[in-house]
Structure formats: structure tokens, C-alpha cells
Amino acid sequence: MKIRKPLSKICLALGMIATTTLSQAALLGVMPNEPIVDFGGAGIVNYDATTGLVTISGTPATLFQSNPFLYGEVLGTGVDDEKLVTIKLHVDSAGHLVSGITGPDLTVKGSIDIDFDGVPDYDGILLEAEVIAFGFEDGVAGASDVFDLRFNTVAGALAPLYNGKDIALNVVSETSVEFLTPFAGGFATNFMGQAKGVLGATDPVQPPSPVACQLDVVATCSLEDNAAGKSKCRIKVSKSPKHWEHVDVDFHGHTFRRSEYGMHGHQVPTWANRYPTTNVTFSYVVTNTGNTPVSNLLLTDSFETAVIGVPALLAPGASVTLTRVEKLSEGIDNTVTVMGEYQTAVCADNDVVVIKDKLRERREHDEDRYKDKGKRGE
């Protein structure tokens, strides 16, 4: 098509005083930073509502970076003398990005001579990338439409210049006498408009922090009131009818197995009364060490009965201290587990407090396991 056009079509429309606002604010707000590649006013943005395919195409003009200085015009490739920018992506009828296309969603093709020696320093596919975000803004009353996009997985001859970066693309579509069905703010119908734009580097999107919660539990024991808690206490061991069994625990779909110490439904035999027991006070300090509240708290230890006083919610930084008293006549390892939730995240912690026999000399009939009784001063 040449420039001779009917006079009625090439009038320049003037005088319509526009309002100063734009109607829709759905842009990503990404900004192309150097190095940049631009394409001029002969570009086109086209949308096919049947397939949801947005196509932006144009002719790349220059590559530019101010520091260190880098500049070159984009010329046709040595193979087919073609220079071209194409972007293709699929959106839904509301303009939300659905997907890219098979193959690169962004392609920049051409050749560039950056040292002005007449020999291309880059030639062929200059850039390829995959679209990950799409935004748009409908201009009103003479203002231009604007589209912006973000790409990652950058490849091509210029990719080393974008090492570790995403690519941002800003596209402006002006009111033009050449296009009678430009973007009107929606994606339910086809549109085609003029386009020019700039692409360049932008910092990659930080992946959203994984939703997390964090709990800490410290378990201690003591044999006397107001005594400082210890991680290990010693009692006079005699004989006990209690025993260990495995119990499955369900925590909101997460199942774990723990060992439980007790009678497990059996009657306490009369002989047990002949053996002395020691009151051991267990103390469990549960702390929310994360920066999110923790709900649905569950605390288990190695005993049959539930720990009393477990709160439903623990705020960030908050602690709660829970205690229980057990009459023991043999050594055990009391494993304490705390679990909680924040949104979809589950967090847990555990600690072990050990009850052992008092220190004494090894006797002749001690079983092998008494070898670990230790020595005084331990």
C-alpha cells in the first residue's frame, strides 16, 4: 500500500478536547529498562475473539543502552533480510492471560551492528521469550490504548544482555485513520489497531513467599514444685503395669503415628500398688516463632490423656505454657509434638524430655539396658 490515500480518509482530526482520565486501569505497570528495543508506528495489534489470540507485530528499529553504551539499528537478517517483532498470546473474554502459544510468545528477528563496522554483531533470532503477564488500558476521547506485558525464559542472540532479567513490553495503540475497529476496552469482539512499543529488561517477579507458619515447643520436667525444669529427670524406678502402644493421630488430613504410654484400657492390677511412684511435673512451652498467626493448635505427648489448656490460636510471638503431672515408676522418653495451621500451611515441632532411673551402682541382675544408667555427676 502506498501513501496516496483518498483525501477524505487522511484528515487529521483536531479540536476534540479530551478529558484527562483513562477509563480502565488494568495495566501491569511494568517498565522496560535498558537495553531496549523499540518498534515504530507501523505496528499492529490484532485480536481474534473466536480464538482469543492477541497478535502484536511491528518492525524493530534500534537497540539501545546508555551505560555501557550500546547502540545499533536493527536491520534485516543475513538469511532473509527480514526484521520483525511478533508477540502472540491467548486471553479470555475478560482480557485475562490464558496462555502463550506453541513456541516462543515473543520473537525479535533481525541483525544489529553495534560497532559500526558494517558487519552484524547479532544476526538472526535476537530475542525469544515466554509471556507470563498481560495488562491493558483503554484510552478514551482521543487518548491512546496501552498494553503491557511481561516475559521470562529469555533466549536468542541478545539474551546475554538480559541475563537474569525478565522482559517488559509497553505498547501504545493510537487513534489512527488506518484502523476503524480499534480496541474499545473489551475482548468479546475482534479489534485491530495501530501499535508502537518498547521492550526492555525488568527485574524478575519474586515468587510469592510460601505460606508458612512456625512453632517451637520446649518440654521440661521437674520433681518438686517451683523447681526449674530440666530436659532429663531421675526417679526411683521400680515396676509399672503401664506399657507402650502405637496410636495414629489425624490432624486435618495429616496423619502421624505416635507411641503412647499408659494402661490402654486395662485395669490397673493390685500388685502395682506395692510399687512406689514419683510425681513428675511436665511443662511444655509452645511459642509461635513465625510472623503469621497459627490456628488449630494440637499438642500431644506420650501419655494417654489429653493435655489440658491448649489454645485454639497463637498470635505471632505469643507463647503458652502447659503442664501436666504424672505418677511414674519407670523411665520413659516423653515425646511432645505441637502442630498448627496458617491458611494452607501446616507447621510442627517436637521435643523429648527423658525420665530415667536414679543414679546408682550397677547391680548383678540389672538388665543390659541398665548399662546406660550413667554415673554420679552425670
Added chain:
Amino acid sequence: MKAINFGIGALAVLLGTAGSAQAGLLGVTQTFPDVSLSSAYLIYDSNGIDANTGLLRVVANATTLNEGAAAGNSTLTQSYLGPGDTAPDVVLDFRIANGTGSLVAGTFVGGTVGIGYGTSPASVSKFSWQGALTGFGFQADGKAFDATWTMGADQYLSMPATLSQFTNGSFVGGLGGIKISNSVAFTTQSFANDWVFGTSAATSTLINGYLSGLTTPKKVNSTVLVDAFVAQPVPVAPVPEPETILLMAIGLAAIVPFARRREASSDAAT
């Protein structure tokens, strides 16, 4: 975006109103041929002309002549950078009353379009568009500006065969438009203080040569896209010269008595 199309009649009327724009776009509609600016910066000196008149300069690394948007249309890019030259060139300048943003009327109305030849050798294709601005509009948020202008001179050197229709003077007298988009809005900026917008505007030293007259300019990184375009000049009907009018009057005076006699003789015959 809503397509805006006005007839020539409306255009003629509306052109007469241009030149006194307050905040608000003119609503210029893009057409071809079109010249796009690469890596453009907006550099505004609030007292660049005098105490009441600011100077908005648009500088660019390159300009690209776009024949049209249809398949097969050609483009031609010319650079203002090259070996030993890392400073962009001034392509547009607007004189703006620093109190209102309107164009300054006077001996120099509005400013100029000065798309110069590129820095490449004469054997390389290049083009030049020169003209005078006639109208100026802007969004109050600073994200869009537009303008009207008239082509004063257009010249072409060593044009490729695909752009052979561009010959010297093809568009002289043609009415044109300019569209500028700026991705970042004004915050504290206005036409009463100094500012710079463009890619890496805050750090680039390549534009320092244009900043010497500015007073603590606010430098803002943004994407600035600019193009200037023009339509074929409207053919003007030939205006009779005074001598011609006089001859026509004499001839008419001679014909009228003759026509009356013919009318009288015709009545007598009946």
C-alpha cells in the same frame, strides 16, 4: 480507544481554534506517513525561552519513516548516534507558557518539528521533515501530549526503491499531527518547574548536554513513545488574479446588453 474521523470541513474549522490549548488533548488522529522516534526523552526547561515561557524539547536517538501499516509497506530508520556521537538530537521543541501550558503566541508560534538527516554517510538513505507547530494539547497527568503542525519542507536522499514515492517537497503544506505518550504520570511536575522523562532518565549521562540550563530537574524513568505524521497537502482551487476579475467584469458587462436585446426581439416575434 474510539476511532475519531472528521471531514475536511471540520478540519479546516478546527485548525483555526488550535494554538490556545489548556489541559486536554487535541484528539489528533494518527495517519501515514509517520515518523517514529527511538529512545525519546522529554526535557522541559520552565524558563528555557524567557521568564514566562518554557521550552519542551523532545530528543531521540533515531527516527523511522513508516510508509504505512499494511503488509509490504516499508520503513527507513536513520540514526543520530554513531562513532563518536552518543548524544541524541532534538527532534521537536515546544514553547509553552509556564503558567498555563498553552502555546505562546507571538513571532514564533508554537515551536518546530525538526526531523533531521541521520549521521550516516550521504550514500545512505535518509530523510528530513521540517515544519512549524500550530497546536498543542496535553493530559493534566502528563501521560499524553499531542500537537498539530504544518510541513514546511521535506527532503529525501538516496531513498530505496520501495520508498521512491517520497520526493522532495511531496508534503509541503501538508497538515500533520504529533502524539507523545509518557508511561509515568506527573507528580510534582508542571510547566512551572523543570523535568526529564525517558528510559533511564535518572541515570543516563548521554543527555547531559541538554540539561545545563535546567534547575534541579526532576528526572523520572519512564517509557516515552513519540511519532509525527502528516497528510498530503489539500489541493487549493486556483484564485483568480485581480486582472482576471477585471476582464471577467468587463466581459460580463458587454454580454448583458446583448442578452437583453435578444430577449426583447424574441418577445416581439411572439
